[in-house]
Amino acid sequence: MLKKALIRSLHAFSSSIPLTWLKAVSGQNFISIFYHTVSDQELPHIKHLYRVRGTALFEKDLDYLLKHFTPIGLTELIEAVYYKKKLPQNTFFLSFDDGLAECYHIIAPILKKKGIPATFFLNSDFVDNKGLMFRYKASYLIEVLTKRQISSTQIAPFFKKYQVPFLDLKPGLLSVRWHQEPLLDDIAKAFQIDFNVFLAQQKPYLNQEQISEMIADGFTFGSHSQNHPTYNSIDLASQIEQTLLSQAYLNQHFQLPYQTFAFPFTDSGVSKAFFDKILGEEKFPLTFGGAGLKHEVIKGQLQRFGMETQELSTPQQLIHAEYCYYIIKSIFRKNTIYRN
Numbered sequence: 001m002l003k004k005a006l007i008r009s010l011h012a013f014s015s016s017i018p019l020t021w022l023k024a025v026s027g028q029n030f031i032s033i034f035y036h037t038v039s040d041q042e043l044p045h046i047k048h049l050y051r052v053r054g055t056a057l058f059e060k061d062l063d064y065l066l067k068h069f070t071p072i073g074l075t076e077l078i079e080a081v082y083y084k085k086k087l088p089q090n091t092f093f094l095s096f097d098d099g100l101a102e103c104y105h106i107i108a109p110i111l112k113k114k115g116i117p118a119t120f121f122l123n124s125d126f127v128d129n130k131g132l133m134f135r136y137k138a139s140y141l142i143e144v145l146t147k148r149q150i151s152s153t154q155i156a157p158f159f160k161k162y163q164v165p166f167l168d169l170k171p172g173l174l175s176v177r178w179h180q181e182p183l184l185d186d187i188a189k190a191f192q193i194d195f196n197v198f199l200a201q202q203k204p205y206l207n208q209e210q211i212s213e214m215i216a217d218g219f220t221f222g223s224h225s226q227n228h229p230t231y232n233s234i235d236l237a238s239q240i241e242q243t244l245l246s247q248a249y250l251n252q253h254f255q256l257p258y259q260t261f262a263f264p265f266t267d268s269g270v271s272k273a274f275f276d277k278i279l280g281e282e283k284f285p286l287t288f289g290g291a292g293l294k295h296e297v298i299k300g301q302l303q304r305f306g307m308e309t310q311e312l313s314t315p316q317q318l319i320h321a322e323y324c325y326y327i328i329k330s331i332f333r334k335n336t337i338y339r340n
C-alpha cells in the first residue's frame with residue numbers, strides 16, 4: 001500500500017525525467033511488463049478491481065515501449081538468462097496473466113500488427129470458462145448487488161457467519177481472500193446470482209481453440225496455478241501442486257516444448273524450497289513474479305511490473321515511476337529479493 005502510494009506520487013514528476021537518464025542511473029535496460037486485459041467495453045468481473053486500459057491507451061503503451069526498447073520473446077529471454085546470450089541493448093518482455101478472452105479478441109491482433117511477442121499465463125481451472133476466479137466473483141457481485149440497490153445490512157450477516165470483518169458492501173467483498181471463497185458463493189446463491197450463467201454469457205476466459213490458434217501464431221503460454229490462490233497463504237506442498245498440475249494441463253492439451261510459470265498475486269513469502277523444486281527438479285527455466293523492477297538472488301525467477309492501476313496513467317508515468325522507485329530502492333539497497 002505504501003509502495004503504491006509512493007509510486008503514484010512519483011507519477012506526477014517522473015514522466016518529465018528523460019528515460020535515457022533513468023536507464024543510465026539505474027543501469028537497467030531490460031524491463032518485464034504484465035497486464036491482464038485490454039478492453040473498450042465495461043467488464044463487470046474486473047470493473048471494481050482496477051481500471052482496464054482501452055485499446056487506444058494500450059497501443060500508446062506499446063508504441064512508447066517500441067520507441068525505447070526492443071521486444072523479446074520467451075525463448076530469447078531463456079537464452080539470455082541461461083546461455084549468456086547477449087540481449088539487444090534495450091529490451092522488454094511482455095506477458096498477460098489469467099488467460100482472459102480479450103487476449104484472443106483484442107490483444108493478440110494488436111501484438112501481431114506491431115510484431116511483438118508475448119507470453120500468456122493461464123489458470124487451468126478456468127480455461128473454457130469452467131470457473132471464475134474469486135476476485136472476479138467479488139467484482140461481479142459488487143456490480144450486480146449495487147445495481148439492485150442491495151444494502152450493506154443485507155450482506156453483513158454472511159460476513160458474520162464466516163467471521164470475516166465487514167465494513168461496507170464494496171470494501172467487504174473486495175476483502176474476501178482465496179480460502180474464504182465459499183462466502184462469495186453463499187452471497188451469490190442467496191441473491192440468485194449464478195456465476196455459471198455469467199460464465200456462459202460473458203465468456204470471460206480463453207477457450208482451448210483460441211489458445212491453440214494463438215500458439216500457432218507464435219505466442220507462448222505458461223501456467224499461473226490452477227485457481228489463483230495467494231501462494232504465501234498455502235503450504236509448500238499445495239504451492240507445488242498448484243504449479244505442477246496447472247502446467248500438466250498445458251502440457252497435456254497443447255504439447256508445449258517448454259514450461260514456464262507466473263505467480264498469482266505475489267511471490268512474496270515464497271521460500272527457496274519452492275524454487276529448488278520448480279526451477280531445479282522440475283526444470284522450469286523461468287518463473288515470474290510481479291514485485292516491480294527488482295532483482296532476485298534466485299536465477300530463473302524474474303520480476304515484472306504491472307501496467308494496470310486505479311488510474312489510467314500514461315506509459316511515461318508508469319514506466320518512469322517504476323525506474324524512479326528502483327533508483328530510490330537501490331539507495332537503501334532494497335532492490336534485490338533474498339529468500340530462505
Ligand SMILES: [Zn+2]
Nearest residue numbers: 097098264265
Ligand atoms: Zn493472476
